[in-house]
Amino acid sequence: MTTVTSTLALPQWARRSITGRLKLVLATVQRCRDCRVDVRRIGEWYMVHDDIWAQAGTCHRGYLCIGCLETGIGRTLSARDFLNVPVNYGAGQWSRRSTRFTDRLARTP
Structure with missing residues (x-):
C-alpha cells in the first residue's frame, strides 16, 4: 500500500520555507507572557x-522580556546565559x- 501525502493538507505556514516561516514570526507581535510588552518592539528578542528557562519555570511557553525573566530566576542575566x-x-x-x-550581553557574572 502506498501513502500519498498532499501539501494541501498542511497548514499554510508549514508550506513556507524556513526563511518564510521566520519572516512570518517576525511580522507578528511577540508579547512578554508576564507584562505583555512587545519584546521585538523594545529590542528584547x-x-x-535551556537551564535559564527551566529556572524561570517557563518550559519554552511564550516569550519573556529580560526584566520578567530576571524576576523569574531571581538574578540579573549575564553574557554566559545567552546562546x-x-x-x-x-x-x-x-x-x-x-x-x-x-548591558546583559556585556555583563560578566
Missing part, C-alpha cells in the same frame, strides 16, 4: 540556555537591542 547565535549577537535584522539587553 533573544535566546538563552551564541545571530539573534543575540548578529547584525542586520537582529541588531536592534534594548539598553538592558546590551
Whole structure:
C-alpha cells in the first residue's frame, strides 16, 4: 500500500520555507507572557540556555522580556546565559537591542 501525502493538507505556514516561516514570526507581535510588552518592539528578542528557562519555570511557553525573566530566576542575566547565535549577537535584522539587553550581553557574572 502506498501513502500519498498532499501539501494541501498542511497548514499554510508549514508550506513556507524556513526563511518564510521566520519572516512570518517576525511580522507578528511577540508579547512578554508576564507584562505583555512587545519584546521585538523594545529590542528584547533573544535566546538563552535551556537551564535559564527551566529556572524561570517557563518550559519554552511564550516569550519573556529580560526584566520578567530576571524576576523569574531571581538574578540579573549575564553574557554566559545567552546562546551564541545571530539573534543575540548578529547584525542586520537582529541588531536592534534594548539598553538592558546590551548591558546583559556585556555583563560578566
